[in-house]
Amino acid sequence: MTPTAPTGVRHPASSGSQNPPVLEIRGLEVSYGYSDSAVRALRGVDLTLHQGEVLGLAGESGCGKSTLVYAATRLLPPPGIITGGEVILHGDEGPVDVLRMSDAELRATRWQDTAIVFQGAMNSLNPVHRIGRQITDAIKAHRPGWSRARRDERARELLEMVGIAAGRITAYPHELSGGMRQRVMIAMALALEPKVLIMDEPTTALDVVMQRQIVEQIVDLRDRLGFSVVFITHDVSLLVEIADRIAIMYAGEIVEQATADEVYRHPRHPYSHGLLTSFPPLHGPRRELQGIPGAPPDLQSLPSGCPFRVRCPHAMPSCARVHPELGPTALGEEQRSVACLLHDPQVRTAEGVELPASLAV
Amino acid sequence: MKFLGRRLAFYLLTAWAAVTINFFIPRVMKGDPVQSLINRYQGQISTEAEHSLYVLFGLDTQESLWQQYVDYWGEILHGNFGISFTSFPTPVTEVIGDSLPWTLGLVGVATVIAVVGGSLVGILIGWRRGTWMDAILPVTTFFSSVPYFWLGLIAISVFAIWWPVLPLGGAYDGGLIPGWSWEFVSSVLEHAILPGLTIVLASISGWILGMRNMMVTVTSEDYVTVAHAKGLSERRVMFGYAARNAILPQVSGFALSLGFVVSGTLVMEMVFSYPGIGLQLFNAIGGKDYPLMQGIFLIITLAVLVANVLADVAYVLLDPRTRQEA
Numbered sequence: 001m002t003p004t005a006p007t008g009v010r011h012p013a014s015s016g017s018q019n020p021p022v023l024e025i026r027g028l029e030v031s032y033g034y035s036d037s038a039v040r041a042l043r044g045v046d047l048t049l050h051q052g053e054v055l056g057l058a059g060e061s062g063c064g065k066s067t068l069v070y071a072a073t074r075l076l077p078p079p080g081i082i083t084g085g086e087v088i089l090h091g092d093e094g095p096v097d098v099l100r101m102s103d104a105e106l107r108a109t110r111w112q113d114t115a116i117v118f119q120g121a122m123n124s125l126n127p128v129h130r131i132g133r134q135i136t137d138a139i140k141a142h143r144p145g146w147s148r149a150r151r152d153e154r155a156r157e158l159l160e161m162v163g164i165a166a167g168r169i170t171a172y173p174h175e176l177s178g179g180m181r182q183r184v185m186i187a188m189a190l191a192l193e194p195k196v197l198i199m200d201e202p203t204t205a206l207d208v209v210m211q212r213q214i215v216e217q218i219v220d221l222r223d224r225l226g227f228s229v230v231f232i233t234h235d236v237s238l239l240v241e242i243a244d245r246i247a248i249m250y251a252g253e254i255v256e257q258a259t260a261d262e263v264y265r266h267p268r269h270p271y272s273h274g275l276l277t278s279f280p281p282l283h284g285p286r287r288e289l290q291g292i293p294g295a296p297p298d299l300q301s302l303p304s305g306c307p308f309r310v311r312c313p314h315a316m317p318s319c320a321r322v323h324p325e326l327g328p329t330a331l332g333e334e335q336r337s338v339a340c341l342l343h344d345p346q347v348r349t350a351e352g353v354e355l356p357a358s359l360a361v
Numbered sequence: 362m363k364f365l366g367r368r369l370a371f372y373l374l375t376a377w378a379a380v381t382i383n384f385f386i387p388r389v390m391k392g393d394p395v396q397s398l399i400n401r402y403q404g405q406i407s408t409e410a411e412h413s414l415y416v417l418f419g420l421d422t423q424e425s426l427w428q429q430y431v432d433y434w435g436e437i438l439h440g441n442f443g444i445s446f447t448s449f450p451t452p453v454t455e456v457i458g459d460s461l462p463w464t465l466g467l468v469g470v471a472t473v474i475a476v477v478g479g480s481l482v483g484i485l486i487g488w489r490r491g492t493w494m495d496a497i498l499p500v501t502t503f504f505s506s507v508p509y510f511w512l513g514l515i516a517i518s519v520f521a522i523w524w525p526v527l528p529l530g531g532a533y534d535g536g537l538i539p540g541w542s543w544e545f546v547s548s549v550l551e552h553a554i555l556p557g558l559t560i561v562l563a564s565i566s567g568w569i570l571g572m573r574n575m576m577v578t579v580t581s582e583d584y585v586t587v588a589h590a591k592g593l594s595e596r597r598v599m600f601g602y603a604a605r606n607a608i609l610p611q612v613s614g615f616a617l618s619l620g621f622v623v624s625g626t627l628v629m630e631m632v633f634s635y636p637g638i639g640l641q642l643f644n645a646i647g648g649k650d651y652p653l654m655q656g657i658f659l660i661i662t663l664a665v666l667v668a669n670v671l672a673d674v675a676y677v678l679l680d681p682r683t684r685q686e687a
Contacts, residue, residue: 107593116590124584125584
């Protein structure tokens with residue numbers, strides 16, 4: 001865990017969910033493999049990204065974070081198959097479903113509307129091409145009218161923007177440090193001023209200092225250029241710091257969605273609570289580190305009802321029967337939702353339980 | 362460049378070692394080439410000539426070994442490899458000069474076709490796995506796993522005997538005078554079809570397999586996914602990102618196989634009685650023709666070394682990481 005605190009970079013510009021949506025994911029389902037042995041990696045995910053917002057996606061390894069963005073951009077490697085749902089991109093020509101685009105349409109929207117910074121800073125750049133060429137070939141593919149000089153000029157400008165000397169445009173990836181390579185990736189992703197920037201654990205391979213610099217840079221660029229960000233990480237403390245809204249994923253589903261601050265201070269799902277008590281806070285009173293007992297479930301043989309119930313300290317008999325859907329919290333807070341039966345008044349009455357104090361702070 | 366300089370020094374050392382070994386081999390071997398030559402001419406050579414023959418062959422026992430070695434280097438640097446015993450008194454260089462172009466032309470072109478074709482097929486198979494093209498691989502593997510002489514003989518029996526559309530063997534029609542006439546060139550081409558095709562058929566599967574496997578490895582690399590995500594056209598991703606990186610091992614393999622082109626495919630030249638260097642070497646061994654053997658060995662060694670230099674240069678050009686000072 002990184003020793004970052006939930007204070008620091010807050011950004012008033014991000015009014016978050018009041019803005020119109022740019023990317024809407026509805027009921028997205030993904031399986032790996034066919035037939036009975038298929039692993040259902042995403043089970044009906046709904047997620048909305050608004051303009052100018054930083055949306056954090058958190059969860060343990062294997063919960064489907066990366067699968068979600070790979071599926072939403074149709075970059076899912078085989079044997080991954082999208083089995084249902086839609087991904088609505090609000091482009092310049094109105095909303096379109098990414099999953100139903102032709103290959104040519106898809107190619108045209110890629111990088112233009114959604115750009116991605118991948119997990120491995122080390123492997124995302126082709127070792128045999130100069131970084132300048134790797135930045136400009138995206139421009140070349142989408143701006144066929146631009147001259148070579150103009151493309152190069154843009155590449156230099158982008159490098160300067162992420163704090164790399166423009167002269168390094170002729171460098172090869174192996175001549176750059178890990179942090180610089182990740183900056184090059186960010187520069188490359190911003191080449192066409194995309195509406196949505198997806199960052200899949202962009203700082204995982206970097207040291208803490210570099211992590212912080214990169215994160216600050218992203219926030220800064222977002223404020224200047226106004227794109228939306230989907231930021232994926234298993235590092236919740238980092239998310240709390242930079243995200244406007246956070247969606248917590250568990251076993252291929254979103255279990256809680258709220259503003260970063262609310263998730264951090266008032267988690268409503270037992271899993272979110274567990275995640276947040278797995279790392280020490282730098283500010284505020286000391287609290288005991290608890291972690292989450294058990295291991296993420298096997299997606300091939302999920303338990304009945306709530307997938308989290310076997311690890312949940314508050315599990316009730318109903319949890320084994322009813323699969324919880326995302327819905328309002330027990331406290332009726334606005335703009336947040338949670339998928340837990342404890343927040344359903346009917347279930348609580350039937351079971352004769354109260355909402356645990358830890359989930360009602 | 363420092364890297365290339367170091368490699369070059371290494372190759373010079375190897376070349377020196379090869380020449381030196383080449384010098385010593387006939388001197389430690391049993392048998393006396395002069396005696397066997399005299400025996401062959403069955404008394405037509407007078408005994409007075411014996412010593413001059415020793416001198417001529419560079420085997421003058423009255424000279425010290427060191428002096429012989431120095432003389433040997435002198436002769437080699439002047440391009441003089443001695444005189445062939447079997448086709449006495451033709452110089453070895455002339456014998457090699459007559460046969461090398463045939464081998465280079467036929468085996469060289471066949472190798473280039475196999476490499477280019479095999480790599481292209483490998484790129485396509487590796488890029489689109491799970492299509493009908495996957496069936497190409499087992500078929501070509503079959504052809505490379507059958508013994509070459511058998512493949513050649515079957516080809517001859519089918520295309521030259523049962524259905525006589527192509528010549529049985531040789532490099533050109535015996536009745537023609539070598540020259541740049543259309544008649545002669547077309548005859549050469551016609552004679553090259555069967556041996557050339559069988560070489561391609563026998564060697565292409567290695568190139569397909571190598572390229573396909575590298576493609577499979579490279580297509581799962583992050584930078585290929587990034588290239589897709591950038592919205593580049595499929596062709597650009599396939600050639601500019603995947604194949605561009607996957608081809609690197611093929612390049613060194615190709616350069617090495619170029620080196621072996623010079624040694625010719627001995628079996629091919631025997632099956633098709635093609636007048637190349639492999640057949641020449643075979644005859645030299647049969648006729649205890651040491652100077653010719655030595656000359657051919659030397660040429661083969663040098664060719665492999667030159668091919669290695671080429672491979673290094675190509676690699677440095679293609680992969681910027683090798684330019685780094687290690």
